[in-house]
Amino acid sequence: MVSSITNLTRNGLSDWMVQRVTAVVLGSYTLFMFGFFALTSDLDYQQWQGLFSAMWFKIYTLAALLALVGHIWIGMWTVATDYVKNIWVRFIVLAVIALTNFVYFVIGFSAVWGV
Numbered sequence: 036m037v038s039s040i041t042n043l044t045r046n047g048l049s050d051w052m053v054q055r056v057t058a059v060v061l062g063s064y065t066l067f068m069f070g071f072f073a074l075t076s077d078l079d080y081q082q083w084q085g086l087f088s089a090m091w092f093k094i095y096t097l098a099a100l101l102a103l104v105g106h107i108w109i110g111m112w113t114v115a116t117d118y119v120k121n122i123w124v125r126f127i128v129l130a131v132i133a134l135t136n137f138v139y140f141v142i143g144f145s146a147v148w149g150v
C-alpha cells in the first residue's frame with residue numbers, strides 16, 4: 036500500500052473532517068466581519084483598532100488564520116493530487132502553496148499581534 040506523507044493529518048477521513056471544521060470557522064469569521072461593517076456606522080481607525088486590540092478578537096483572528104492555512108492546504112492538496120499527475124510538477128505546485136500559506140500566516144500573525 037502506498038501512503039501519502041504530504042496530506043495534513045495522514046488520514047483521508049480526518050482531512051475531510053478538518054476541511055469542514057475549518058470551513059465553519061472561516062464562514063463564521065466572514066459573517067462576523069460582514070456584521071461588524073453593517074452595524075458600525077462611520078467606521079474609523081479608532082473603532083478598527085479597538086476591535087483588533089481586544090484579546091478575544093486576536094484569538095479569534097488567529098484561529099481563523101490557522102483555519103485558513105489548514106483549509107487551503109487540505110483543499111489544494113486534494114485538487115493537486117487529483118489533477119496534477121506529474122510528480123515533479125505536483126511537488127512544485129504544493130511547494131508554492133506551502134510557501135504562500137507560510138507567508139500568509141507570518142504576515143497575518145504579525146499584523147494581528149502588533150496591534
Ligand code: HEM
Nearest residue numbers: 054055057058059061062065103106107109110111113114
Ligand atoms: C470563507 C472562507 C471559506 C469557506 C467558508 C470555505 C468552505 C469550503 C467548504 C464547505 C468546502 C467543502 C466543499 C465540498 O467538498 O463539498 C471547501 C472546499 C475547498 N476549499 Fe474552501 N472555503 C473557504 C475559503 C477557501 C480559500 C481561501 C481557499 C483557497 C484556496 C479554499 C479552497 C478550497 C478547495 C480547493 C476546496 C476543495 C477541496 C476538494 O475538492 O475536496 N477555500 N471550502
